[in-house]
Structure formats: structure tokens, C-alpha cells
Amino acid sequence: MNIYDIVFYLFAAITLASAFVVVTARNIIYSAFSLLFTFFGIAGLYVLLGADFIAVVQLMVYVGGILVLILFGVMLTNKITSVQIKTGTLQVIPAILGTALMAGVLIKIFTGTNWHSQMAQYPTKTTAYALGHILLTDYVLIFELLGILLLIALIGAATIARKEEKAS
Amino acid sequence: MVQVGLTHFLVISAILFSLGIFGIVTRKNAVMVLMGLELILNSANINFVAFSRYGNFGLNGQVVALFVIVLAAAEAAIALAIVLNIYKTFATVNVDEIDKLKE
Amino acid sequence: MTEALLLNISLVILLLPLLGFTTLILLGKKIPGSHWIETFFMFLALCLSVYVGFGKLAFFTGVSLVKEATWIQLWNIPVLGNLQIDLGIKIDNLTAIMLFVVTLISFLVHIFSLEYMKGDSRFSRYYAYLGIFTFSMLGIVLTHNILMMYIAWELVGISSYLLIGFWFEKKSASDASKKAFLVNRVGDTGMFIGIMILFTNYHTFTFDTIYAQIAQGHLPFNSPAWLTAAGIMIFMGAVGKSAQFPLHVWLPDAMEGPTPVSALIHAATMVAAGVYLIARVFVMLTADAMLTIAIVGMVTSFIAATIALTQNDIKKVLAYSTVSQLGYMVMAMGVGAYQYAFFHLVTHAFFKACLFLGSGSVIYAMHHEQDLRKMGGLRKKMPITYAAFLISTLAISGVPFTSGFLSKDGILAGTYAFASLTGHWMIPAVAFLVALMTAFYMFRLVILTFHGTPRDQERHDHAHESPFVMAMPLVVLSVLSVFFWYGLNPANPSTGWFLDKWVKTPTSIVPQGQRFDFMKSEVKETASAEKTAAGSTEAVVHSEHYMHAMHQAHYPAMGLSIILGGLGILLAFSMYQWKKIDPDKLAEKLGPIYRFSLNKWYIDELYGATFIGGALALSRLLAWFDKYVVDGLVNGAASLTRGVSKLGGLFDTYVVDGLVNFTAYLSGFIGIFFRKFQTGKVQTYVVFVIFSVIILLFIFRPFGF
Numbered sequence: 001m002n003i004y005d006i007v008f009y010l011f012a013a014i015t016l017a018s019a020f021v022v023v024t025a026r027n028i029i030y031s032a033f034s035l036l037f038t039f040f041g042i043a044g045l046y047v048l049l050g051a052d053f054i055a056v057v058q059l060m061v062y063v064g065g066i067l068v069l070i071l072f073g074v075m076l077t078n079k080i081t082s083v084q085i086k087t088g089t090l091q092v093i094p095a096i097l098g099t100a101l102m103a104g105v106l107i108k109i110f111t112g113t114n115w116h117s118q119m120a121q122y123p124t125k126t127t128a129y130a131l132g133h134i135l136l137t138d139y140v141l142i143f144e145l146l147g148i149l150l151l152i153a154l155i156g157a158a159t160i161a162r163k164e165e166k167a168s
Numbered sequence: 169m170v171q172v173g174l175t176h177f178l179v180i181s182a183i184l185f186s187l188g189i190f191g192i193v194t195r196k197n198a199v200m201v202l203m204g205l206e207l208i209l210n211s212a213n214i215n216f217v218a219f220s221r222y223g224n225f226g227l228n229g230q231v232v233a234l235f236v237i238v239l240a241a242a243e244a245a246i247a248l249a250i251v252l253n254i255y256k257t258f259a260t261v262n263v264d265e266i267d268k269l270k271e
Numbered sequence: 272m273t274e275a276l277l278l279n280i281s282l283v284i285l286l287l288p289l290l291g292f293t294t295l296i297l298l299g300k301k302i303p304g305s306h307w308i309e310t311f312f313m314f315l316a317l318c319l320s321v322y323v324g325f326g327k328l329a330f331f332t333g334v335s336l337v338k339e340a341t342w343i344q345l346w347n348i349p350v351l352g353n354l355q356i357d358l359g360i361k362i363d364n365l366t367a368i369m370l371f372v373v374t375l376i377s378f379l380v381h382i383f384s385l386e387y388m389k390g391d392s393r394f395s396r397y398y399a400y401l402g403i404f405t406f407s408m409l410g411i412v413l414t415h416n417i418l419m420m421y422i423a424w425e426l427v428g429i430s431s432y433l434l435i436g437f438w439f440e441k442k443s444a445s446d447a448s449k450k451a452f453l454v455n456r457v458g459d460t461g462m463f464i465g466i467m468i469l470f471t472n473y474h475t476f477t478f479d480t481i482y483a484q485i486a487q488g489h490l491p492f493n494s495p496a497w498l499t500a501a502g503i504m505i506f507m508g509a510v511g512k513s514a515q516f517p518l519h520v521w522l523p524d525a526m527e528g529p530t531p532v533s534a535l536i537h538a539a540t541m542v543a544a545g546v547y548l549i550a551r552v553f554v555m556l557t558a559d560a561m562l563t564i565a566i567v568g569m570v571t572s573f574i575a576a577t578i579a580l581t582q583n584d585i586k587k588v589l590a591y592s593t594v595s596q597l598g599y600m601v602m603a604m605g606v607g608a609y610q611y612a613f614f615h616l617v618t619h620a621f622f623k624a625c626l627f628l629g630s631g632s633v634i635y636a637m638h639h640e641q642d643l644r645k646m647g648g649l650r651k652k653m654p655i656t657y658a659a660f661l662i663s664t665l666a667i668s669g670v671p672f673t674s675g676f677l678s679k680d681g682i683l684a685g686t687y688a689f690a691s692l693t694g695h696w697m698i699p700a701v702a703f704l705v706a707l708m709t710a711f712y713m714f715r716l717v718i719l720t721f722h723g724t725p726r727d728q729e730r731h732d733h734a735h736e737s738p739f740v741m742a743m744p745l746v747v748l749s750v751l752s753v754f755f756w757y758g759l760n761p762a763n764p765s766t767g768w769f770l771d772k773w774v775k776t777p778t779s780i781v782p783q784g785q786r787f788d789f790m791k792s793e794v795k796e797t798a799s800a801e802k803t804a805a806g807s808t809e810a811v812v813h814s815e816h817y818m819h820a821m822h823q824a825h826y827p828a829m830g831l832s833i834i835l836g837g838l839g840i841l842l843a844f845s846m847y848q849w850k851k852i853d854p855d856k857l858a859e860k861l862g863p864i865y866r867f868s869l870n871k872w873y874i875d876e877l878y879g880a881t882f883i884g885g886a887l888a889l890s891r892l893l894a895w896f897d898k899y900v901v902d903g904l905v906n907g908a909a910s911l912t913r914g915v916s917k918l919g920g921l922f923d924t925y926v927v928d929g930l931v932n933f934t935a936y937l938s939g940f941i942g943i944f945f946r947k948f949q950t951g952k953v954q955t956y957v958v959f960v961i962f963s964v965i966i967l968l969f970i971f972r973p974f975g976f
Contacts, residue, residue, distance in 0.1 A: 008172045012180050019184055019207055023191035028200060035203055038184075042210050045177065049221040051230050054213075054237075061237050066206065066244045073199045073248040077261040095193040098961045103186035105968055110178040117174040117222040127227060131234070134227050139235075140345075146238050153242035161249035189961060193954050201953070263953055 008048055015041030032071050039063050053128045177218035184211035198251045198261040202244065209240045277326050278338040280319050281360055284370060285409045287316045288377075292402035299395030306398040310385070313378040313405065320370040327367040328773055335363040337415055339477070357477055361415030364773045365550060365613060369412040372617055373540050376624045377405045379744035380535040383628050386740045387531055387635055397437060401535070404430035408540050411547065417466050417505075418476035420548070424462070424508065427541050428455050434536060435528040447524035454521040458511015465504030468497060478551060485555055486780040495557060495785045502560035505552050506567075513545025513597045516571040520875055522594055526586040530634055533586060534627030538593050539620040546600040546616050553609055554777045557785040565605025565689070569701050572598030574872060576708040580715075581858075581869040584641050585630050588716050592667065593623055595705060599682055606698060607787065608685025609776040614769060615678035618752065622663040622675055625748035629660035632741050633720060636734040640727070643716070648725040653736045657721050659745035664717050666752040668710035669836045674752050679706065680829050681770075687824035693787065699828075706832050710839025718847040 018037035025031045039062040046055035122130075135143055184207055191204025213233045220229025255261050291309035299305045327336070339359025362370075381401060388397055407430060410423030429452075436448030466476070472491040473481045491497040509515065514522035525537045536542070549556075549564065556564070572595045579591035596619050603612035634641055636653060650657045666675030683706065686699040725731035736742070757769040779786050845851040858865040867873070 005172045008176065012176070015180065016183055016187075019187045022203055022207065023187050023194070023200075028197055031200060031203060035206065038207065039210070042184075042214060045180065045214060046217055049177065049217045051217045051220070051233070054217060054230050054233050057234060057237055058213075061241055062206070062210075065241055069244050069248055070199060070203060070206075073202070073251055076252055077197075077199060077255045092194055094958055095190055098193070098958055098965075099186040099190040101965050102189060102961055103182055105965055106182035106185065107179055110182055111175055115174050115222070118224045119222060122221075122227075127230065130227055131230060134231055135234070138228075139231055142235065146235060150238065150242055153245050157245040157249040160246070161252045189957070193957050193961075 011044035174222040181211040181214040288405035295399035309398040416476040444527040447527040451521040461507025468501040509545030523590040530631030539624040568602030603682040606689035611681030618674035621751040622666040625663040645727040650721040659749035662749040684828035688820040707835040714843035
């Protein structure tokens with residue numbers, strides 16, 4: 001068991017444990033904060049997979065952007081002063097059954113398949129340069145479309161969330 | 169113990185995926201549902217990056233992961249806007265109370 | 272003084288007017304006297320271009336300075352493959368000279384306008400437009416690739432549009448600007464096609480790269496006909512911009528703009544850009560293309576000269592004279608007298624700008640009266656304007672000791688030599704005839720304006736010499752119309768530094784057999800091709816044969832041109848000054864011909880009847896077709912449909928409705944059953960989805976577990 005494996009298990013444990021807390025915690029604030037650790041753990045896994053740039057993007061976009069957005073959502077939709085911040089659960093039994101089955105099937109598939117795994121040759125220093133290159137050549141159309149999509153999302157979010165004008 | 173390889177990452181992603189599904193199904197609060205959704209997207213991302221690493225496809229998997237992150241950001245923005253709107257309309261964000269579709 | 276320094280200074284020259292434009296457009300109304308900023312920038316640009324011109328012509332006479340950078344580089348574009356577009360500037364001798372000409376005239380026009388446009392409500396905007404025009408003109412001059420040239424080309428088009436229509440409250444001005452814009456589009460479309468022919472084959476816009484490939488025998492679509500087509504198509508752009516027949520109709524109308532603008536854009540610089548373009552692509556013109564160009568130029572110069580004989584508007588005469596002179600330059604390019612064409616471009620820029628500014632000065636003095644028939648006797652009142660105007664008129668008429676004499680003479684000799692080598696005697700014959708007519712109508716203009724007795728006493732009494740800022744540009748430009756700026760020998764320009772050192776005919780790179788015999792190089796073919804590839808296009812190519820013919824042609828042409836010019840002047844004096852011949856009676860005698868010329872050969876009417884009328888008639892026909900045929904069909908179809916629908920209605924009520932109602936009952940029944948699953952809760956649906964997926968996985972076992 002070398003250092004790579006130890007680090008892997010460490011991050012896997014962080015990820016799964018905090019993800020478990022996310023979906024089970026009664027208090028939504030706890031969920032939101034343990035989601036932070038989940039994202040952090042996943043970023044660690046990315047680093048282990050040699051995807052340094054993705055890891056950084058993960059931290060910046062998820063932790064810096066999406067998580068903050070979610071926290072705002074929590075704050076804006078709950079009266080902080082009231083006790084209502086706890087959220088209820090429903091259909092726990094079928095959910096446990098279903099997800100356990102799902103996880104079982106997936107793990108069975110993943111472990112049962114004979115993957116022709118082969119380590120990819122990555123640039124030694126950083127993947128950022130190669131990623132940028134591939135992004136602006138092979139994927140340039142998708143890249144542009146995503147830009148448009150983000151714009152649409154921005155406008156759409158602003159339109160949906162803004163205060164209703166008084167009908168006059 | 170087996171050397172950490174592709175399968176390990178895939179198993180992690182499978183468990184994460186199931187936890188996400190569990191979150192979506194069981195929680196009442198719409199924001200919580202969104203968090204579950206984020207977990208699912210992340211598990212898919214782990215798969216992409218892992219296959220990119222072990223599948224010898226070059227960096228294509230990472231690029232797709234990048235795109236997924238962008239989509240997740242857009243999705244989160246729109247979804248939270250919708251949640252806010254729902255909150256304004258129904259004065260609640262509990263998804264089980266919002267069943268107007270039934271009628 | 273290094274190459275890099277010169278190139279950087281040229282970039283500064285290029286961007287200064289743009290800076291002025293931006294400043295004036297954004298802040299023009301807020302800063303009083305903001306036009307001084309633009310004028311100051313132009314002065315700076317003038318000083319810098321003098322510096323660049325001196326540096327280039329004195330220290331880098333034989334080489335071209337190039338600075339380029341990749342603008343767009345894309346790989347894997349569908350269909351096109353790799354796409355690389357370079358931006359860059361190239362300074363050769365032509366560029367250095369043009370830089371000076373453009374900035375000088377632009378600066379003088381800025382100065383002139385200070386007084387001429389004073390009190391106009393859009394004063395600062397006027398200066399902004401001048402700035403954007405100068406910027407784009409410098410862009411044409413400096414660029415080293417045809418794409419940038421096309422962009423700048425369209426930019427001068429738009430600034431010309433804005434300036435012609437500057438007084439857009441006048442309907443005639445806004446109409447003229449639209450006409451100029453639309454007519455130019457026709458030419459520019461051709462030019463664009465030409466550019467695309469080149470680009471499709473060479474995947475680059477850079478002139479030198481394209482020429483290097485042609486020199487190596489790589490022709491467009493492997494056919495010399497396509498090379499000819501590319502040359503003629505690019506020449507189309509010059510036809511539009513330089514107002515060549517049949518697209519010359521916009522230039523006389525463009526005189527609706529302010530007079531300094533006419534001097535700058537529609538006489539000295541922009542219209543000459545067409546000639547400059549031909550000079551740029553000269554090396555790739557085949558014999559057929561050159562002959563086309565020569566004939567177009569010839570026809571243009573002839574038509575315009577005949578029209579100019581009878582016009583009564585001072586600016587119209589000058590406009591047609593401009594068209595005629597541009598035809599001269601284009602013709603000279605076509606017959607291979609490259610040096611003289613460019614020489615004439617420069618000299619013409621100075622004396623024609625002087626003439627226009629002079630006419631501006633007269634119009635200003637006469638309180639915006641442009642009709643020749645109401646002028647006369649202004650010589651005493653406006654001595655400076657008269658002197659400058661007279662010198663320029665002498666220059667354009669080709670009187671010895673003027674710059675115009677040198678360049679015009681060269682062109683005439685060029686056509687003469689061309690004819691003696693190829694047998695196209697029509698071209699020199701028309702050229703000499705035009706020289707005669709030019710001298711005549713220009714002196715008619717001078718006599719009617721400045722000599723004799725005033726025909727409108729009241730206006731004449733109020734006339735006065737223009738103030739210093741308007742007189743100064745006139746003096747500068749008329750001084751530049753004298754021979755010694757271009758060479759010390761007033762009879763033979765080819766020994767002067769302008770032609771001997773600065774402007775050389777470039778090596779033609781067109782394959783042998785596709786070009787005129789006399790264009791063949793004395794240097795070995797391979798050596799010249801390599802030279803072109805290396806970016807140096809400045810080598811003399813004319814064969815001994817041609818030089819001999821040119822030499823022989825020189826003195827006969829000169830003698831003939833002096834005689835014809837003198838004859839024209841004499842005729843003008845005898846008709847308008849000494850009244851020996853009554854011009855009105857002559858007009859009566861020549862009735863139809865006179866009216867033909869007065870009405871500009873009815874070309875506008877012809878276009879009105881054919882293109883415009885044709886378009887209208889076609890639209891009317893289509894409207895009629897639409898109204899009766901299409902609408903009739905539609906109406907017929909409608910009543911038919913109505914009949915059918917009545918029938919269908921009966922069927923509907925009994926058969927279809929019965930079925931539908933039955934279906935509705937059935938679905939209602941099923942709905943009641945399935946409604947229990949439709950809780951309206953998203954999460955329930957998710958659970959269903961998960962279970963379904965798992966069940967499907969178990970059924971199909973896609974991964975073989």
C-alpha cells in the first residue's frame with residue numbers, strides 16, 4: 001500500500017462520508033456545509049487522476065460558485081429565525097431499497113467488466129495548456145455554444161428570479 | 169490489497185451517484201434536491217475523468233468534464249431562480265406540497 | 272534610422288487620424304474647438320510621414336519594409352482546412368510617396384475647412400469624418416494584404432458616403448451619397464470575387480505570398496484564364512472607386528458634398544486609390560487584363576472629356592475632368608506605363624486638389640454660387656486664388672515646366688509606344704484627342720470664371736479674396752505643381768529622381784505567353800522570380816525593345832502634346848476671351864452633339880431606363896403575377912377547399928366524432944386507473960424511473976453481468 005493508495009482512500013472516505021451527511025442531515029445548513037467537503041474530496045480525486053486543471057476548476061466553480069449559490073438559495077427560501085430550517089423526509093423505505101439496488105447493480109457492472117485500462121500519457125507539468133489547445137481546436141464549436149448557453153442561463157435566471165412587476 | 173485503479177474510482181462514483189439519487193428522492197426541500205443533483209453530476213464527472221486517465225483517450229474526457237461543470241453552473245443558476253420563484257408563488261419550497269401538476 | 276523605427280512610425284501615422292476620429296465622435300460636442308485636435312493630429316501625421324518618406328527613399332530605396340502579425344489562425348475549419356490571416360504593413364517607395372501625398376492633402380484640406388466650413392452646425396462631426404477617411408485611406412496605402420485593403424476600401428467608401436451626404440437635409444446630397452454608395456458596391460462586389468478567386472487558390476491574402484506562388488507557376492485553377500479573370504475582377508473595384516466607365520456616374524454627383532471634401536476624396540486621394548490598387552496588383556495582370564484596363568481607361572477619359580466641354584457648373588467641370596484624368600491613369604496602367612501612371616497620380620493629386628480648393632475659394636467668395644455663367648472677372652478680386660488656379664490649370668493642360676506636363680507626356684508616350692509595339696493605334700489617338708479637349712475645357716473654365724466682365728454684378732461686388740487659411744493650401748499645392756520637385760530636366764522626367772530612383776516598374780510574374788512581349792524581363796526568368804519571392808518587387812522589366820520604342824515615342828509625343836495643348840488653349844481663348852467664335856452659335860450648329868455632351872451622354876437616363884426602370888418593371892410584373900396568378904390560385908384553392916370541407920364536415924360529425932368520443936371514454940377510464948400513480952410529486956417519479964432502469968438492466972443485461 002503506497003502513498004498514492006493512502007491518499008486515495010483518504011479522499012474517498014472524505015467524499016463518501018460527507019456525501020452521506022449531505023443526504024441524511026436533518027438540518028439543511030449542515031447538508032450545505034458537508035457538500036463543501038464532498039466537492040473538496042472530489043477535487044482531491046481529480047488530482048489523483050492527473051487532472052489538475054479540472055480539480056482547480058472544481059474548487060473554483062463548485063465551491064466558489066455553485067455552493068455559494070445554494071447557500072443563498074437556502075437563506076432566501078427559509079426564514080432563518082424560525083425553526084423550519086429542518087427539512088422533512090419522505091418515502092424513505094422505497095428510496096433505501098431503490099438506491100441500494102441501484103448501487104449494487106452499478107458496482108456489479110463496474111467491477112465485473114474487464115476494463116482494458118491503460119494509463120494515458122499526460123503532459124508532465126500541467127494539463128492546462130493541452131486542455132486549452134484541444135478546447136479551441138476540436139471542441140471550439142461546443143465551446144462557443146456553451147458560451148451562448150451560459151449567457152442564456154444568465155438572462156433566464158435573472159428573468160425568472162426578478163420581482164414580478166405589478167400588473168398595471 | 170489491490171492497487172488502486174480504474175475500478176476504485178468507478179465504485180466511488182457509483183456510490184456517490186446512489187447517494188445523490190437517495191437525496192433527490194427523500195428530501196422535501198427543493199434546495200436539497202438540487203444538492204443531490206450536484207452529487208450526481210459530480211459522480212458522472214469522476215467517471216469521465218477516470219476514463220480519460222485510464223482509457224487512453226487523450227484529454228477528451230477532461231474536456232467533457234469541464235463542459236459538465238459549466239452546465240452544472242448554468243443549471244444551478246436557473247434551478248435556484250426557479251426555486252425562488254416557487255417560493256414566491258407557493259410560500260414554500262417543499263416539493264411534496266407542490267403538486268399542482270396533479271390537477 | 273532603422274526599419275523597425277520606420278515601421279512603427281508608420282503605424283502611428285495610420286492610427287493618429289483614427290484617434291482624432293474617436294476623440295471627436297465621443298467628445299466633439301463637449302469640447303469647444305475640438306476640430307483643432309484633429310487638425311493637430313493631421314499635422315503630426317504629416318510631419319511623421321515626411322520623416323518616413325525621407326527615411327525610406329533616402330536609406331531604403333531598394334527594399335520593402337514589411338511588418339506583419341498573425342491575426343486569425345484556425346486549424347481544422349470545415350471545408351477550408353487551415354486558415355491563417357495575417358495583418359501587416361508594407362512600406363515600399365509607392366507607399367512612402369502616397370503617405371506623404373495623402374497626409375499633406377488631408378492636412379491642407381483640414382486647414383482649408385477651418386474657414387470654409389465655419390459656422391456649420393455639425394462642424395466637429397465634419398472633422399471626425401475627415402479623420403476616419405484619412406485613417407482608411409492610409410490603411411489602403413499601408414497594407415500588405417488584400418483583405419485589409421478591402422476592409423479599408425469599404426471604410427473609405429463609407430466615409431465618402433458620409434461626407435457626400437454631409438448636408439443630408441438637401442435631397443440632392445442624400446441622393447448623391449446613396450448613388451455613390453450603391454454604384455461603388457457594384458465594383459466592390461467584383462473586387463470581392465477577385466479576392467476570393469485568389470484566396471481559394473492560395474489560402475492567403477498577402478500580396479507577396481500570392482505573387483511568389485504565381486511566379487512559381489501555380490495559377491488559379493491551373494488556368495491563365497482564371498488569372499485574367501482575377502485581375503479583371505479586382506480591377507472592377509478600381510472601376511467603382513476610380514469612377515471608370517461604366518460606373519463613373521457617381522463621381523459628378525458626389526460634388527454635392529462640401530468642396531474641401533471633393534478636393535480631398537473625390538479628386539486627390541480616394542479616387543486615386545483605384546489606380547493605386549492596379550499598381551499593387553500590376554505584376555499579376557495578364558496581357559488580356561491589361562488590354563481591358565487600357566480600353567476601359569481610354570473610353571472613360573474620352574467620355575468624361577467630352578462631357579466636361581459643355582458643363583456649366585464649376586464643380587461639375589472639375590469632376591468630369593477628374594474622371595477623365597483617372598481614365599488617363601488607368602489607361603497608362605493598362606498600356607504598361609506603370610511609372611507614369613503613378614507619377615500622374617501624384618501630380619494630379621496636387622494640382623487637382625489645388626483646382627478644387629480654388630473652386631471652393633471661388634464658391635465661398637461668390638456666396639455658394641457654382642454656375643459659371645454667373646461668374647467672370649474675378650481675377651482682380653482674387654489674385655492669389657487666380658494665380659494658384661492658373662498654375663494648376665497649366666499643369667493639367669500639359670503646358671511645359673509644370674508637373675502635369677511631365678506625367679501626362681509620359682502617359683502619351685507610353686500609349687504611343689504601346690501602339691507601335693502592339694498595333695492598338697486607337698489608344699494613343701484617343702489619348703491625344705483627350706489632351707486637346709482637356710486644355711480646352713480647363714481654359715474655358717478659367718476664362719469664364721476669372722476673365723472678362725462680371726456677369727452677375729451684385730455677387731461680384733461682394734466677392735473678396737479668401738482669408739489666409741484658405742489661400743495658404745492653394746499656394747502650397749500650386750507650388751507643388753511645378754516641375755522641379757520631380758526632376759531637374761523640365762523636358763524629360765525619366766532622368767529625374769522621381770522616376771529614376773523611386774518608382775520602378777515591377778517585374779511581371781505572369782507566365783510567358785500570357786503577357787505582352789515587351790513586359791518580358793531582360794534579367795533571367797528564374798532570377799526575377801526569386802526576387803519577387805523575396806519580397807522585392809522593384810526591378811525594371813522592360814525589354815530593350817520597349818525602352819527603344821519608348822525612347823522613340825518620347826519626343827514625337829511631347830511635340831504633339833504641346834501642339835495639341837496649345838491648340839486647345841488657343842481655341843478656348845478665341846471662343847471665350849476674344850469672342851472670335853461664338854460658342855452659342857457653335858452649339859446651335861452642333862445641336863445634337865452639343866446636347867448629347869451637355870446631358871452627359873444620357874448615361875444617367877440610360878441607367879434610369881434600364882437598370883432602375885428594369886428593376887421597377889420587374890417588380891411591377893411580379894406584383895401583377897402575385898396579384899392575379901398567385902392570388903387567383905390561392906382563391907381557387909380556397910373555394911375548392913371549402914367544398915371539400917363541407918363534405919368532410921358531414922363525415923366528421925358522424926364517423927370521426929363517434930370514434931373520438933369512444934376513445935375519450937376509453938382514455939378517461941384508463942386515466943382514472945393511472946391517476947393513482949400520478950401524484951404530482953417529482954420524487955415519486957424519480958423512484959419510478961430508478962426502478963424502471965434497474966428492471967431494464969436486468970432484462971437486457973447490457974454489460975453481461
